[in-house]
Amino acid sequence: MAKNCCHHEDRRKKIIQRCCAGLLIFVFIVLLIILLVWAILQPKKPRFILQDATIFSLNVSAPNVISTTVQVTINSRNPNSKIGVYYDKLAVYAAYHNQQITYYTTIPPVYQGHKDVNIWSPFVYGTDVPVAPYNGLALNQDKSNGAIYMIFKINGRVKWKVGSFVSGRYHLHVSCPAYIPIGNSRNTGIVVGTAIKYQLSQSCKVSV
8 A cells, every 4th residue: 555655656746847847848948939039130229319409498596496398309219120119108307417307297108110200299397396506506507608408318118019929018218418508699599489499419328
């Protein structure tokens, strides 16, 4: 009786070992296929360009209080010929001297096909936003000098689409530097109503 039980126990162990080995082989094959497909497709990060910025207001009401209203035009291009991009939960804001000076502005979710281009023109604004006192003083000084340096940032999530397969979400961080000649009598701004539009065409740094 004991010998028979040992035989069943050994048989069960062998079955478990075979199942584990089969599972490991299956996982290895799936990972290998994904790696090969990824290597063949050679996915590239989306490319962003800050085309222009229209300044409606940029005021320092106190050394530590800034009010801003800017409309930016952002060009996004998918450089992949076989991979689509789902943009999800994108938010744009402006920063000055590494400090956020506007609220988040949401860009609606969108799918970007192979080699497609999307152009967004969100308004970013902030009313009486508290900042470090030296930033308010620095902004007034920059305006007096004839140029300011701001960074427009986009944070969000993206998903990749290959055929019918859609990947999980990845964090997207875009940083668009903007050197704006505001207050400069020799600037190339275009008057648009009560605002001034500046052509920039500056590439953005993208990380995924």
